Structures are given as C-alpha cells and as structure tokens.
Amino acid sequence: MLIALQDITFEFGSRVILENSSWHIEPGDRVGLIGLNGTGKSTLLRIINGEYSISKGSVNKIKNLTIGFFNQDLLSFETDDSILSVGMTAFGEALELEKDIERITKELEHSQDEALLHEFSDKLHAFEALDGYNMKHKSAQVLEGLGFSTADLDRPYSQFSGGWRMRVLLAKLILQQPDVLMLDEPTNHLDLPSIEWLEKYLSTYNGAVIIVSHDRYFLDRMVNQIVEVYQQQLHHYAGTYADYEVEKELRREMQQRAYENQQEYIRQQERFIERFKAKASKAAQAQSAMKRLDKLDRVEQADSGPSKIRINFTIDKTPGKILCTLQHITKKFGNITVLENTGAEINRGDKIALIGANGKGKSTLLRVIAGTEPFEGERTPGHNVITSFYAQHQLEALDLSNEILEELKSAGSGRSELELRSLLGCFLFTGDDVFKKIRILSGGEKARVALAKTIIGQANFLMLDEPTNHLDMNSVQMLIDALSKYDGSYVLVSHDRYFVSQTANKIWEIVDGKIKEFKGTYAEWEDWKKRQAANNLQAATTTADTSKEDKSAPATTVGKGAINKDVQRELQKQQKQFQQVEGQLASLKERKAGLEANMASPEIYSDKTKYAQVESEYQDVLKFLQRANEQYEKLFEKIMQLEANLVS
Structure with a gap:
C-alpha cells in the first residue's frame, strides 16, 4: 500500500467537504x-499531496513516497530557459552529478590527486546508474x-x-x-494525438x-477503478467509467428499493402503534414497536440521478441544401x-467534427467558414443560413456590466426567465449565481455564459470551437442530447472523443493543408484508421521480406503511386530518432578516442591507479557504444522498411 486515508474529515469553515471517508x-x-x-475532487488531491490538513482521521504514506501533482497552479512557474531544459530538471540528481563531473x-587537468580520481569514478558510475547519458534524449x-x-x-519556456x-510541466x-x-484535467491542454500518446x-x-x-x-481507456466524491463520502467502484455508470444505477435502484421497503415497514408499525397504544392489553407491544422505530437505522432515499433538464435549440428558418x-x-x-x-462543401444535415493536432488549422478553418478570417480562394454561403459561432474569442462580446441572467435576456430569444434559469442550471449556474x-x-x-447564449439563438448552422472545455460530465451529456435533437447543421472542434463520437456524422481532418473528409461516425473513422495502419504494417513487412529474398533489389524505390501519408509521418518520426542516436554515437566515439589517447599516454600508463x-x-563508454549501435541498427532497419513501403 502506498497511501492510506483512514476515516478522514475535512472542512472549509463551516462547510464539510469530506466526512469519515477512507481510501x-x-x-x-x-x-x-x-x-x-x-x-x-481537487481538494482531495491536495490533501493527499500534503497541502491541506485534515480535522479528523489519518493520512499515512510509505517512507520516501514521491508524488507528482499536475494542476493549474503550476502555471505560476516562470523561466526563460528552453523547454528542453525545463523538462530535464526532472533529472535533478543527474544534473547535479553532471556539474560535479565537469x-x-x-580540476584533474591540474591535479593528480588520487582521492579526486576516486570521486570522479564514483560520480561517473552514479551518473550512469541514473541514466544521465539519456536524460536529454528522454526529455x-x-x-x-x-x-x-x-x-x-x-x-x-516564456x-x-x-x-x-x-x-x-x-x-x-x-x-x-x-x-x-x-493529474487534474490533463486532457484540457492536449490535442488528440497528444492524448493518444499520453x-x-x-x-x-x-x-x-x-x-x-x-x-x-x-477514463474508460485509462482507469481500472472509480472513486466518486458524493455527499461528503468517497464511493468506490471497480472497473472503467462505463462500468461505474452501470454499477451506480444498480446501487441507486437497490437503495431505493431498500428505502421503499423500510418506509412500508415504518408505516405498518406506525399504524399498529396508533391503533393499539390506548388499549391496555396491547400497550406494551405498542411501546416496544415505538422503541424499535426509534432505534431503526433509517435508509436514505436514493438520489434521482443526473439532472433531467433538457437543453433545446430552436430554428427560425430552414436553409437551402448547401450551407457553405x-x-x-x-x-x-x-x-x-x-x-x-x-475545398469542401457543407450540406444541410451535416454534423461535422473537425479533428487533429493543434496547429493544423482547425480553428482557422472555422473562422474561414464563418467569413471572419481573410484567406485566398472562394467562399460561397448558402441560402437562408443563420450562423451562430461559439469560440473563446466570443467572450469579448459579453457585456461586462450585465448580470448573467440579463446577458441571456439581451440575446432576444423570447424565452421566459424560468426557461433561461433552467438553461443556466445546465451550465452550472444555480440559485443566485x-x-x-x-x-x-x-x-x-464566461465561456459557459457565451455557450448558453449560442444555444438560445435561432441559428440553423452552428460553429462550436471546444464547447466542452469548461463543462462537467453531466453538462456535456445534456449538450450531447441537445445536439442529437438539433434540426440544424454544425461544424465543431473538440478534443473530447466521447463528445465527438456522440455528435458527428462526418469527420474532417486537415492533412498537409488539405481537408480530408470521412463520411461516418468517429468510431467508424477510428476503425478505418486502424485498418489503414494494419494494412500499412502488412505492406511494410511484405516489402521487407521481399527485399531480403532479392538481395539485388535496390533498398529504396520510389513508385509512381501516391505516397502513403501515415507511413511518411512514421518515417519522419523514425528519422528524427535516428538523427538523435547518430549524435549520441558521434559524441561517444569522440569520448572513446580521447580515453584511448589517455590510455596510451606514458603518464597515465605508468600510474596503475590512474x-x-x-x-x-x-x-563504460564501450557499453554505451554497444547499446547506441544496437539502437542505431534497429532504427536503420525500420527506416529501410518504411522507405520501401512508400511504394504504392
């Protein structure tokens, strides 16, 4: 066991956050x-990290336990060092040893002190044990x-x-x-390829x-258990988030049945007491029944589950067949x-998810579609298209002097105050908020207010740039439900794959400056990508086997067909690693030559200790060279296979 939270209670002033909870x-x-x-949730992480003190219970950790805590507060860190240097600070001990070795x-250039030589040897071995020679490459x-x-x-970094x-960080x-x-909301800062890498x-x-x-x-891909913070308690579930949803509903049903059964028992006992408490012959039994009720451990009524409030879109006009x-x-x-x-065409009924790595132009393409970004080429809007565009920069359009409810009223949707307050509740603004x-x-x-304003409009074409970034799971699900019933069309950018999988009927990906369209859901697109990768790997293996059989065949052949972009990207990745290993090899060979010169020196040769x-x-250097050469050969073979696979 690494950490044991035993019957902990934590309070913020008079508010109880956790009570008698264990984990x-x-x-x-x-x-x-x-x-x-x-x-x-974040409070609990800070308790584990030792930032907050509990008022009751115990937090026990094994000796020398190390904890890494990724959260928004890390942004207070500032430096002008390179991001590679910042990453390498993870190897603090190795960096200190590197300075000592230098x-x-x-000092050894001017001194022959034996103790210094022993210290030098010890630090070199310690540096190797910490894998110091690879810390730059790993970072x-x-x-x-x-x-x-x-x-x-x-x-x-700055x-x-x-x-x-x-x-x-x-x-x-x-x-x-x-x-x-x-990790506190790690995917908020990552695009899809980075999430997949993580x-x-x-x-x-x-x-x-x-x-x-x-x-x-x-969560479904990463976790093997769920801990839910609910009603000041920690509730434990085995399995993924999907497993939790099933188990949570079963527990809710069981608790509700237990509550209803107990309530029926209580009603029976109360009827008995009311009927016989005045009769001398039954008074004793009535008194016993009252005592039993007083001692009864009452079962609480099960909660009703997530809010059932629905988000509804309204459309003023039906657009033409082609929207843009x-x-x-x-x-x-x-x-x-x-x-x-x-180029591309957006048709009525299209629900498009624009996905891919950051920096590929997704948000730029949204602005081009909206007509707010200058570009070369031609954009033709369709007939009767009413557009509503949600993005982070839309926050600037909010009136800072308005209250939240006033801001939604000013949108002129014609909805009642009760409807607007219900909608705001979906976006986590309740009561006097x-x-x-x-x-x-x-x-x-502010982002949630802007998204709420987007929804109450009567647009028949929506453009949504990361709409789920500041929503909890319940609000995301309500937005999914609303979009599934929306009669209009939309293009959305999101790194939330569950959200995309539930909302899109087409996938757009920007590849080498081109819009690549896949007609189908996100799950179908993923399956297609896996099949493509499997086919590429099979083709690469077949080509490699053929090249081994035919030694006279050239190692690289450029065919007339189209170059497979997936293989090309993998090739570029392997070539980068190959260049890094080449640099390591050059450095090690230079170091080896210097040591060989030292070993040939009469001054060193005549001194046994030196x-x-x-x-x-x-x-040690020979060992590192052997490892680097093995890595070099593996990468070289992989590159040759990938280059061979570039033949279509």
Whole structure:
C-alpha cells in the first residue's frame, strides 16, 4: 500500500467537504476521481499531496513516497530557459552529478590527486546508474510526444502560451516518474494525438495514477477503478467509467428499493402503534414497536440521478441544401501554410467534427467558414443560413456590466426567465449565481455564459470551437442530447472523443493543408484508421521480406503511386530518432578516442591507479557504444522498411 486515508474529515469553515471517508491507494492503481463540480475532487488531491490538513482521521504514506501533482497552479512557474531544459530538471540528481563531473574534470587537468580520481569514478558510475547519458534524449522524446516539434525544444519556456506551458510541466512530471502521479484535467491542454500518446505512456506506467477528468473516453481507456466524491463520502467502484455508470444505477435502484421497503415497514408499525397504544392489553407491544422505530437505522432515499433538464435549440428558418462551399482555399501565417488550395462543401444535415493536432488549422478553418478570417480562394454561403459561432474569442462580446441572467435576456430569444434559469442550471449556474456580474466571472464561467447564449439563438448552422472545455460530465451529456435533437447543421472542434463520437456524422481532418473528409461516425473513422495502419504494417513487412529474398533489389524505390501519408509521418518520426542516436554515437566515439589517447599516454600508463580509472571509464563508454549501435541498427532497419513501403 502506498497511501492510506483512514476515516478522514475535512472542512472549509463551516462547510464539510469530506466526512469519515477512507481510501487505500495501491501500486498499479489507475483511479478515475469523479464528482460534480465543487464536491472536493481537487481538494482531495491536495490533501493527499500534503497541502491541506485534515480535522479528523489519518493520512499515512510509505517512507520516501514521491508524488507528482499536475494542476493549474503550476502555471505560476516562470523561466526563460528552453523547454528542453525545463523538462530535464526532472533529472535533478543527474544534473547535479553532471556539474560535479565537469568541475572534477577541470580540476584533474591540474591535479593528480588520487582521492579526486576516486570521486570522479564514483560520480561517473552514479551518473550512469541514473541514466544521465539519456536524460536529454528522454526529455526530447516526451516533449515531442506531447506535441512539440524538434525546433521548439530550444525555444524559451516564456514564449509559449498557457496551454503549451502546461504540456511542458506535464512532461517534467512524467519524466520524474513519481510513485503516485495525480493529474487534474490533463486532457484540457492536449490535442488528440497528444492524448493518444499520453494514453500509451500511462498504460505502461509503473506507479499509481489518479486522474480527475470530464473526458469519459479517456477514463474508460485509462482507469481500472472509480472513486466518486458524493455527499461528503468517497464511493468506490471497480472497473472503467462505463462500468461505474452501470454499477451506480444498480446501487441507486437497490437503495431505493431498500428505502421503499423500510418506509412500508415504518408505516405498518406506525399504524399498529396508533391503533393499539390506548388499549391496555396491547400497550406494551405498542411501546416496544415505538422503541424499535426509534432505534431503526433509517435508509436514505436514493438520489434521482443526473439532472433531467433538457437543453433545446430552436430554428427560425430552414436553409437551402448547401450551407457553405469552399473552393481553392489557401491560408498562410507568414511562412507557415495552414491551408493550401483545398475545398469542401457543407450540406444541410451535416454534423461535422473537425479533428487533429493543434496547429493544423482547425480553428482557422472555422473562422474561414464563418467569413471572419481573410484567406485566398472562394467562399460561397448558402441560402437562408443563420450562423451562430461559439469560440473563446466570443467572450469579448459579453457585456461586462450585465448580470448573467440579463446577458441571456439581451440575446432576444423570447424565452421566459424560468426557461433561461433552467438553461443556466445546465451550465452550472444555480440559485443566485445567475445574478453575478459578468465582470467578476472566471474565464471558464464566461465561456459557459457565451455557450448558453449560442444555444438560445435561432441559428440553423452552428460553429462550436471546444464547447466542452469548461463543462462537467453531466453538462456535456445534456449538450450531447441537445445536439442529437438539433434540426440544424454544425461544424465543431473538440478534443473530447466521447463528445465527438456522440455528435458527428462526418469527420474532417486537415492533412498537409488539405481537408480530408470521412463520411461516418468517429468510431467508424477510428476503425478505418486502424485498418489503414494494419494494412500499412502488412505492406511494410511484405516489402521487407521481399527485399531480403532479392538481395539485388535496390533498398529504396520510389513508385509512381501516391505516397502513403501515415507511413511518411512514421518515417519522419523514425528519422528524427535516428538523427538523435547518430549524435549520441558521434559524441561517444569522440569520448572513446580521447580515453584511448589517455590510455596510451606514458603518464597515465605508468600510474596503475590512474590507468585503472581510465580503463574503467573506457569500458563504460564501450557499453554505451554497444547499446547506441544496437539502437542505431534497429532504427536503420525500420527506416529501410518504411522507405520501401512508400511504394504504392
């Protein structure tokens, strides 16, 4: 057991957050920590991290336990160091040893002190044990996995936006490999390829992982148990989030049946007491029945489950068959081409999810469709199209002097105050929250107000840029239900795969500046991608086997067919790794040559202690060279296979 929370109680002033709650965290646990907003999920993580003190109970941890905590507060960190340097700070001990080794190396140029030589040897072995020679490569690998390009690695941390900074800090935590990794909404800052990389990484992570997330698709793939914060208690469920939903409903039904059975028993006893309490012959029995009721451990009525409030769209006009046509669209930002001579058509009834990595131009394409972004090419809007566009920049259109309810009334939807308050409840504004001024709201709260305004309009064409970013699971589900009944059309950008899987009937992906359309759901698109990858791998294996049989065949042949883009991307990735290993090899070979020169030096050769020291270091370098050469050969073989597969 790594951590044991035993009967803990935690309060904020007079408000009880947790009461007599327990939780044991074991090695290998993959826990999804869930609950409605404000129930105390992040608070619980801070209790585990030692930031908050409990008023009752105990928090016990094994000796020397390491905890990594990924959360919004990390953004207070500032530095002008490169993001690669920030990532490498995860190897604190190795970095200190590296400095010591450099210092001792300089001292040995002017000193032959034996104790210094022994210290040098000890530190080299310690540095190797900490895998110090690979810390730069590992840091680069993780950062690139989270979406950074190789060119980005040397850029200062201070030049990146908040979302990209969070990725750097997530990379640092991952590289530290703590015993317990706590992630508070990690997917909010990642695009789909980075989320998929994180999933692959966490699936083989040796420590325990605790995840707070509204992304149920991510939870279903990552966790083997759910802990729900509900009514000041921690409720434990085995399995994925989907398993939790089934088990939660079963528990709710069982509790409701137990409640109803107990209520029937209570009514029977009360009728008996009322009937016989005045009769001398039955008075004793009536008294006993009253005592039994007084001692009865009452079962609470089961909660009614998630809110059943529905979000409803209304449409004023029916548009023509074609809502928007794009032809020969090109969009550049300086030297960067985002869209290049591409086109697409949006038809009535289309529910399009625009997906892909950050920086590929998804939000730019939305603005092009809306006509708010300058571009080269032709955009033709359809007949009777009424557009409503939700994006983060729409927050600027909110009137800061208005109260939330006033802001929705000003949209002119004609809905009653009761309808508007019900809608705001779906977006987590309850009770007197609706009278808060816009100016005092957080960025997330303003985003929810803007999304609510988008919904109450009478548009027949919606453009939604990351609409689920600031919603809890219940609100996301209500938005999904609303969109499923929406008679209009929409294009949405989202990294929430569950949301996309439930709302889209077409998938758009921007590949090499072109809009690639897949007619089908997200699940069908995923299956298609897997089949494509399997076919590519089979083709690569077949080509490699053929090249082994025919030694006279050239290693690389460029065919006339179209180059497979998936294989090409994998090839570029392998080539980057190949270049890194080449650099390591060059450095190791240079170090080997220097040590060989030292070993040939009469001064070193005649001193047994010095020679033994250099000989030991030389053997270490040979081991590193062997490993690097093996990696070099594997990468080379893989690259040859991929190049062969570029033949169509």
